[in-house]
Amino acid sequence: MLKTKTSDDKLDTLLSRSAVPIIDLAHCGTEEVPVKSVVNRVGHQLQKALSEKGMALLVNHGISDEKLxxxxxxxxxxxxxxxDVKQLYIRxxxxxxGYVSPGNERFDGKTPELRHAFNxxxxxxxxxxxxxLPGFTDHISALANDFKALASFILQALAVSLDIPPTFFLEKHSRMMSGDHDNMTTLRMLYYPPIVDDEPGHGQNEVIKGRCQYSYQRCLSDQPDFRPERNPLEDEPDNMQTNGKDAEMSEHKLPNGEVIRCGAHVDYGTFTLLAQDSEGGLEVKLPGSEKWTRVGHLPGAILVNCGEILSIWTRxxxxxxxxxxVIPEQEHIRSRGRxxxxxxxxxxxxxxxxxxxLPQTDAEQSTTCLKQRKKSFKAAKER
Incomplete structure (x- = not known):
């Protein structure tokens, strides 16, 4: 059974240790006319944060909690x-x-990931x-444009951090949200359902180890330990267990009794902006470390982390x-979803x-020159 800590236990996270850089974007201007002094300041802060931690938390970024x-x-x-309606929008x-139903992605190649996603x-x-869903398009379009504007600002600040022209990255990201045939930029909406792991015979929501009960409650309840009064899986068990992809995953038991919300991976784009509604099991391996560490949750903040393309670009x-x-150890966290x-x-x-x-740093130039000298010396000896 998953280990459970009491709700009084303080989570040990990077945020609780003050080990996550926090960058204030207040007064950054507009996408078309950013404030140069703020771009420069944020660029220098990103240089330190991304080189040392691979991530930072952005505050006062202009995307409201209500919109999220x-x-x-x-x-x-x-x-x-x-x-059958969701099937019309399946990826x-x-x-x-498009829509990705639970269990259809396996970042580690083997473990079904228990989440709903709409790309x-x-x-x-x-x-x-x-x-x-009337109103869906207008609201999500406005939100996507807000994220696009924030990404454009970060692209300019990244250029400043690398001592290259401010428009360098912008010019190479000119087709964001134009469709994945032109640009793979994606706004991904994610819902990780609550996990209930009561032992059989111990409570109304009897679910054996490793089995998950899916979305039949809202995650934004004011009660952190909220449990539903009724499990709809009990209403129509035959229909729920036999019809459709969602029914297949309405309860899922892995062979080893373990479940995962999202397997270990690195993002393959330039960078990722992440907003979340609660602490829900996000862990990272900091650069140079092999230890998984919980990030923690700062309400209203957006996490920025580096992707593979930025890593390649910057050597x-x-x-x-x-x-x-991961599935959080704390029952009151995992039972409310994310x-x-x-x-x-x-x-x-x-x-x-x-x-x-990109220009090389002095250290990189020295390393390159040293490699070249060794190569030339070896070639001379062989002549």
């Missing part, structure tokens, strides 16, 4: 739709846009569930951050990625 909560409400409403082979790569109304000066989402929104920032598909695009 409304987006999560829209996602909850989508998850509550009938399976198709060869595309990134948005284009704001074309035909690809969004506007008909069953690993800004390393890609390995991360995962919402998040990830904005995966990618360059345009036609962009050529090369470390030679």
């Amino acid at each position: 909560k409304t987006a999560w409400d829209h996602l909850d409403d989508f998850v509550d739709l009938e399976a 198709s082979d060869g595309d990134n846009h 948005i790569c284009t704001l074309n109304v035909q690809n969004l569930p506007e008909e069953p 690993e000066r800004y390393p890609a951050l390995q991360h995962r989402v 919402h998040s929104i990830a904005f995966f920032c990618h360059p345009d598909n036609i962009t050529m990625i090369s470390p030679n695009d």
Whole structure:
């Protein structure tokens, strides 16, 4: 059985240790006219944060809590739709846009990941569930544009941090949210359902080790230990267990009794912006460390972390951050579920990625010269 700590225990997180850089974006200006002094300051702060930690928390970023909560409400409403309606918006082979039902992704190659996801790569109304959910398109489009504006500011600050022209990255990310055939940038809405692991015979929600009960409650309850009065799996067990992909995963028991919300991985884009509604099991391996550490939750903040493309571009000066989402040990945390929104920032598909695009640091130049001298010396000896 999963170990459980009492709700009085203080979580040991990077945030509780003051080990996560926090960057204030107040007064940064607009996407079209950013304040140069703020871009420069944020650039220098990002240089230190990303090179040492691979991540930072952004505050006063301009995306309101209410706008995020409304987006999560829209996602909850989508998850509550009938399976045949959700099937109309399922992600198709060869595309990134669309709905992904629980269990259909396995970042570690073997463990089904227990979450609902809706990937948005284009704001074309035909690809969004506007008909069953009026207002979905307008709100999510506005939110996507807010994230795009924030990403554009970060791209300029990153250029400053690397001592290159401020528009260098912007010019290579000109097609964000235009569709994954032009640019793989994606706004991903995520819902991790609550996990209940009561032993059989011990309570109303009897679920054996490793089995999950899915979304039949809202995560934004004011009661941290909220449990539903009724389990709808008990109402129509035959239908719930036999119809559709969601029914397949409404209860899932892994062979080893373990479950995962999101397997260990690094993002493969330039960087990722992550908003979340609560502490829900996000862990990272800091650069140079093999230890998994819980990040912690700062209400209202957005996490920025490096992806593989940025790591390649910068010769690993800004390393890609390995991360995962585990089932929290604390029962009161895992039983309420988790919402998040990830904005995966990618360059345009036609962009050529090369470390030679950026100037080398003095240390890199010295290393390169040393390697070249050794190569030349070896060649001379062999003549």
